[in-house]
Amino acid sequence: MTVRALSPHCTPAAALRIAFLALTVIWGNGVSLGDVLEQADDRGSVITLPAPAMRVVSLAPHLTEILFDIGAGDRLVGAMAFSDFPEAARLLPRVGNYSYLDLELILSLKPDLILGWRGGNRESDLETLGNLGLSVFETDPRTLEDVAALMRRLGVLTGHLETASNRAQQFEAAIHRLRNEYGSRRALRVFYQVWDQPIYTLNGNHVVTQLIEGCGGINVFSGLQSVSPVVSIEAVLEADPEVIVGPRESDQSALWMSRWTTWPTVTAVKGEQLHAIPADLVARMGPRLVDAMDAMCRSLAAARTHYDG
Amino acid sequence: MKHAGKNPSARRRATLSGLIVLVVIALALSLTRGSVDLSWGDAAAALMGKGNALASAVVLDLRLPRALSALVVGSALALAGVLMQVLLRNPLADPYVLGTSGGSAVLVLIAMMAGAPHSVVPVAAGAGALISMVLLLLLARSSGDWSSSRLLLTGIVLASGWGALISFLLSVSPAQQIQGMLFWLMGDLQPVTPGWWRSGVVLAALMLSLILARDLNLLAEGDLRARSLGLRTGLLRLAILLGASALTAVAVTLAGPVGFVGLVIPHMMRLLVGPDHRLLIPSSMLAGGALLILSEMTARILWAPQQLPVGVITAFIGVPVFLLLLQKGASRGRP
Amino acid sequence: MSDVTVSGLCIDVGRTRVCDQLDLALKPGEVWSVIGRNGAGKTTLLHTLAGLRAPQAGSISIDGSNVHRVSARVRAQRVSILFQQLDEMSSLTGHEILINARHPWVSRWEGIQEQDEEIVQRVVHEHDIVHLVDRPVGILSGGERRRIELAAVAVQDTGVILLDEPVNHLDLHFQIETLSALLNQWRAQDKIVMMVMHDLNLATRFSDQLLCLMGHGESLSGPTKTIATEENFSRLMKHPIRRYDAHGQTVFVPL
Numbered sequence: 001m002t003v004r005a006l007s008p009h010c011t012p013a014a015a016l017r018i019a020f021l022a023l024t025v026i027w028g029n030g031v032s033l034g035d036v037l038e039q040a041d042d043r044g045s046v047i048t049l050p051a052p053a054m055r056v057v058s059l060a061p062h063l064t065e066i067l068f069d070i071g072a073g074d075r076l077v078g079a080m081a082f083s084d085f086p087e088a089a090r091l092l093p094r095v096g097n098y099s100y101l102d103l104e105l106i107l108s109l110k111p112d113l114i115l116g117w118r119g120g121n122r123e124s125d126l127e128t129l130g131n132l133g134l135s136v137f138e139t140d141p142r143t144l145e146d147v148a149a150l151m152r153r154l155g156v157l158t159g160h161l162e163t164a165s166n167r168a169q170q171f172e173a174a175i176h177r178l179r180n181e182y183g184s185r186r187a188l189r190v191f192y193q194v195w196d197q198p199i200y201t202l203n204g205n206h207v208v209t210q211l212i213e214g215c216g217g218i219n220v221f222s223g224l225q226s227v228s229p230v231v232s233i234e235a236v237l238e239a240d241p242e243v244i245v246g247p248r249e250s251d252q253s254a255l256w257m258s259r260w261t262t263w264p265t266v267t268a269v270k271g272e273q274l275h276a277i278p279a280d281l282v283a284r285m286g287p288r289l290v291d292a293m294d295a296m297c298r299s300l301a302a303a304r305t306h307y308d309g
Numbered sequence: 310m311k312h313a314g315k316n317p318s319a320r321r322r323a324t325l326s327g328l329i330v331l332v333v334i335a336l337a338l339s340l341t342r343g344s345v346d347l348s349w350g351d352a353a354a355a356l357m358g359k360g361n362a363l364a365s366a367v368v369l370d371l372r373l374p375r376a377l378s379a380l381v382v383g384s385a386l387a388l389a390g391v392l393m394q395v396l397l398r399n400p401l402a403d404p405y406v407l408g409t410s411g412g413s414a415v416l417v418l419i420a421m422m423a424g425a426p427h428s429v430v431p432v433a434a435g436a437g438a439l440i441s442m443v444l445l446l447l448l449a450r451s452s453g454d455w456s457s458s459r460l461l462l463t464g465i466v467l468a469s470g471w472g473a474l475i476s477f478l479l480s481v482s483p484a485q486q487i488q489g490m491l492f493w494l495m496g497d498l499q500p501v502t503p504g505w506w507r508s509g510v511v512l513a514a515l516m517l518s519l520i521l522a523r524d525l526n527l528l529a530e531g532d533l534r535a536r537s538l539g540l541r542t543g544l545l546r547l548a549i550l551l552g553a554s555a556l557t558a559v560a561v562t563l564a565g566p567v568g569f570v571g572l573v574i575p576h577m578m579r580l581l582v583g584p585d586h587r588l589l590i591p592s593s594m595l596a597g598g599a600l601l602i603l604s605e606m607t608a609r610i611l612w613a614p615q616q617l618p619v620g621v622i623t624a625f626i627g628v629p630v631f632l633l634l635l636q637k638g639a640s641r642g643r644p
Numbered sequence: 645m646s647d648v649t650v651s652g653l654c655i656d657v658g659r660t661r662v663c664d665q666l667d668l669a670l671k672p673g674e675v676w677s678v679i680g681r682n683g684a685g686k687t688t689l690l691h692t693l694a695g696l697r698a699p700q701a702g703s704i705s706i707d708g709s710n711v712h713r714v715s716a717r718v719r720a721q722r723v724s725i726l727f728q729q730l731d732e733m734s735s736l737t738g739h740e741i742l743i744n745a746r747h748p749w750v751s752r753w754e755g756i757q758e759q760d761e762e763i764v765q766r767v768v769h770e771h772d773i774v775h776l777v778d779r780p781v782g783i784l785s786g787g788e789r790r791r792i793e794l795a796a797v798a799v800q801d802t803g804v805i806l807l808d809e810p811v812n813h814l815d816l817h818f819q820i821e822t823l824s825a826l827l828n829q830w831r832a833q834d835k836i837v838m839m840v841m842h843d844l845n846l847a848t849r850f851s852d853q854l855l856c857l858m859g860h861g862e863s864l865s866g867p868t869k870t871i872a873t874e875e876n877f878s879r880l881m882k883h884p885i886r887r888y889d890a891h892g893q894t895v896f897v898p899l
């Protein structure tokens with residue numbers, strides 16, 4: 001999917017506004033305008049709402065973030081555990097976590113739309129909710145483009161299409177800018193470390209590879225089969241990355257960095273190019289991926305300065 | 310001299326009636342308690358089809374199927390435990406000791422790894438249990454020795470083999486799937502009704518066990534003695550093995566390997582009602598069903614909105630109760 | 645009235661030959677003792693006679709039916725056996741064990757009848773074990789348990805009774821009194837009793853027929869008066885044995 005180049009500086013007159021709405025709605029694979037809202041979710045099921053959703057339950061932290069971002073945060077009546085951004089999200093009733101959903105609680109909240117995430121919710125739970133007669137919109141975003149499209153689609157369902165389109169445009173523009181600035185520089189070999197013991201990394205199918213490549217890097221493990229494989233230290237030594245990027249959890253100094261100092265043969269260690277990025281930014285398929293990419297690009301730029309002078 | 314002082318069949322009837330009441334109370338509690346608290350009136354109305362929408366959905370679609378499943382699983386495991394203990398003449402025997410749950414687990418984990426839809430899981434569980442049983446029979450047949458100790462040893466080795474495979478599968482599985490696998494392994498009720506065929510298997514096993522109850526009493530005295538009293542022990546033991554495996558398969562397809570029930574309920578009931586299988590069998594099934602219904606309810610409530618695996622709760626409830634009974638039993642003289 | 649015919653019986657245990665082409669006829673009212681050294685195969689012989697073990701060759705008929713071909717239930721109605729040692733796992737009470745012993749006579753569909761309970765009660769009183777039967781046998785002494793096991797055999801009410809070391813664990817008093825009372829009763833009922841006995845003197849005292857397993861398949865059988873000689877017993881036990889007569893009793897004493 002290509003990044004659309006609609007300029008965010010358009011000044012909408014009434015007619016332009018309608019045309020703008022029509023364009024973005026059609027682009028967002030939706031049929032709208034009128035009483036019924038329809039969207040196909042990532043299963044291929046078509047969700048039909050008689051009116052914009054007023055009581056939404058979000059079953060993933062990134063879906064919560066997106067909803068707040070597109071101005072529909074007040075529509076949320078329940079959220080998954082770890083929905084902690086923005087601050088207002090912490091006040092939402094918790095309906096479950098990655099192991100279990102409290103189906104009774106969800107029922108009692110009387111939602112008219114449930115946002116599910118195939119990567120994190122149990123298929124059986126989503127199916128049960130569907131069988132109980134609730135509208136379940138299953139999502140499965142994998143790329144930056146998917147995230148932008150998701151913002152628009154949720155905009156349709158919540159009747160916040162205009163804000164959503166704006167935000168999506170800004171998202172895309174920011175990504176585009178970062179790519180332009182950093183993407184064409186000399187490719188650095190990057191190792192992204194999700195976890196320390198054992199060492200988990202992410203392959204080419206994960207969005208982090210898009211971030212790395214957009215900032216002018218190469219994910220040394222992009223070719224591995226599993227999305228989140230465990231790799232041995234030897235494998236990392238062999239790949240000899242120039243930069244190691246890992247998680248920064250809240251304000252803890254990253255312990256994983258000090259563990260690498262025992263392996264000075266690795267280029268990244270020798271060059272002291274171990275960088276930490278807040279884990280939530282990378283892990284959540286939401287609007288803050290821009291921040292993640294920004295941090296990633298700055299890290300790689302610093303590394304580039306070190307290596308190339 | 311009258312045995313036990315009172316009319317034994319009256320005492321039997323009283324015990325069974327008491328246990329049935331316990332099951333009914335457990336069911337009633339589990340239908341009214343949860344994240345959404347309902348009154349007895351609401352629940353009753355929902356059962357009769359006249360409740361408000363929320364109560365009906367919660368009671369009929371969420372709680373009732375789980376409670377019925379818990380009843381089926383608990384009674385199946387309890388009966389399987391009774392049968393295993395008389396088959397192997399070993400008080401440490403539980404339904405899984407001969408490897409049935411290991412086989413189920415391996416096939417379920419393979420299905421999960423392959424990304425199969427969750428509706429495949431019960432089928433995989435059942436197939437795994439049956440494969441394990443067939444393997445056990447083949448191994449026992451080839452050695453020619455069907456004695457309890459040999460069967461137990463063969464089963465333990467088979468279970469260990471499955472265990473190794475399970476560890477292997479867990480270590481190579483992608484991180485996202487491990488959580489689901491672990492929860493299945495801890496014993497977790499599927500959100501489905503038990504269904505006709507499962508209930509049918511459990512009822513058939515109950516009928517058959519009651520018919521054979523006196524034979525089981527004899528078998529408890531030892532193989533040689535039972536044969537000297539006219540029992541065809543070879544056939545009987547094969548029937549017990551098949552019955553126990555079928556029951557375990559039913560339980561595992563509904564709830565994964567829920568532990569503790571099959572091991573401790575038979576012991577508990579033996580302390581309470583004695584070793585006569587005519588009474589031990591139905592009381593164990595009722596007690597097992599009640600325990601699992603209450604455990605399922607607690608699993609939903611204790612840590613809400615998070616749900617705990619049922620297998621964890623059965624142990625937490627059962628251990629102190631069992632210890633209490635052991636103390637009382639020791640003072641009365643029954644080992 | 646039952647009778648037992650053994651023809652051409654050959655039994656091997658591992659490489660030990662217990663008996664070779666053994667022919668025996670047991671008549672109603674007879675009390676037999678099987679004696680021999682340890683490992684001669686006395687228990688194995690008893691188990692074979694009970695139909696619990698297949699012989700290498702030969703046949704055993706009880707009341708004209710081959711004991712290994714008849715159904716297990718019918719066999720259990722014709723011959724009962726008291727084992728040398730029962731396992732420890734028993735939370736069963738004496739009463740439960742006695743009721744179990746009625747199994748060959750109880751129809752599957754009708755269950756225990758009143759007459760079965762009556763038989764059990766009668767035996768309990770006759771054997772003087774009223775105070776023992778309501779407790780789990782696991783907590784009884786060896787002797788008390790043995791008495792319950794003997795009662796179980798009586799309850800089974802068969803024409804042929806096999807006892808493997810019946811007086812194990814019993815006090816001397818019980819040994820003499822209980823056993824002799826039982827044997828007299830069974831003799832009067834024309835039953836056939838065959839006991840494995842460890843003690844030569846008890847064997848000669850209580851039985852009118854002897855079967856000596858000499859080892860290597862050789863055996864000697866016949867009336868006690870004829871068989872019980874110093875020479876036979878010395879050869880049997882592979883140790884010199886002297887016979888003493890005093891006060892109208894005969895005893896055999898090892899030198």
